Amino acid sequence: MVNELHLLTEEPQSPTMDIVAIHGLNGHYSETFTDKSWYGHGTLWLKDLLPKKIPGCRVMSFEYDASINSMSVANVRDAARSLLELLRDKREDTIYSDVPIVIVAHSLGGIVIKQALVLAEDDYPNMANCTKGIVFFGTPHRGADAAQWALMAEKIGHAVLRTSRSAFVKILEKNSEGLYKISEDFRPMAANYAIVSFYEEYAFNILGKVIVDKDSAIMGLPHEQKMMLSGTHTSMVRFSSSDKQFDAVWKRIKRAAAGVPRRGQDQFDISHGPVAPSS
Template identity: 25%
Template structure:
């Protein structure tokens, strides 16, 4: 068994399970090494893809000792008996799709959905905490102090190394807009459907994905589009990136087009900004951008095909 700081996501947890029950269920899902794993539960939220009355729970956990099969593969699934039922439990470290970090205090009132989206070649969870640290501000502060905010991470695949993906920003944004629509609806007890307000938090490429998704939502999902109240953007390359730092990584892989679309003054970026400005122009909407004014680390590939961080002016 390995000792690790990796945070895992556990899905399929029965909604009525107590904290001790959840630890037992997770340990059973891990098999023979489950007892020694000693899971610590850091957050718990209802599965956003399921109706509230049938929802299961989703947890973020760490282990004192991670079972070798989980440490090696990064994911596992198991059918676990509990409370006279069989529950399909999945454990993963990829965090694809939506991951809830909390539940709101009640289901009626002034609720808000906070949706966080990470950037290029990043991790949906790890992007929001210090490298090597334990504190994850969206989970450990925002989700615990904003009682009426449902905080959700959104993960998508932007791996650059040896990627076989042809997806571009438009493809990712289309999936995001569809997933946002899938998890939203009226709250129990509401006589009239009242869409929950949305605030997007995005980093790097995630900001471009959000802008593209908002444009698509304006055409396909008007209720969701009209619910967007604001954006908080960190280091979004609206003017493009210096792609020479990324081209050696993607080489001639199918995802090369994703990088070339981010070149400074690329037509796609100009078109994206024009479309976003045209539709997201509400007088009470807010867009707050945070950006660096000093050179920052970016990735370079060495002669031995290993990746390391170098200080460079990677963004225009």
């Protein structure tokens, strides 16, 4: 599999923002974000719904080999650098070079973008400066049980867990040194970005519990917006045209393009009430 940044929408004449989606473990650049329909074509909300709500947005989705049984030796750092290089190629010397960037990240994708922004601070300053917000969907900032990842992947992709697991599985485990380092490196710069964290409501059917619990899915930042979505770890990032929850998602993506709210602006945590503005 070749790492690729797929353009999902037509390029607008007057761009307002770049929205970049990143799938998670055993995910796919389009299927992860597609609501399956019994009647034929599913809804890829990144392409089918988002441009109607946010005029002028250009939407891309990053494809990388995050298969649980991949023989690739690539790790999170490799994926992060590939993303930065591909995104720079899409933006450099174009009308998009300075438009805001908002990242939409599911699960492992959130770890990839945190690593990418750590790298961007020194090596890709334009990318770091233009990135205004990150919308996390079920990202395990503090990890989750390895057995849960394996069972979920087996259920979704009919994968059989081999003894030699991919580097991506290992970094998602609780008490992973790699995960801890990425989190520690990213935390000082997190105040530069609007942060939205969605966490899952429903247990994964074969486990009887959620894949990423609320405590792991939330970073605990003063300016972070937190909200529960009615879905499992996989369904929480899929929306049909009639899904009322999509309103909450697209509005937060649009707001994130403005960056961190200025002091004095209202911030609201839907699960805990008002949150003090960040300093």
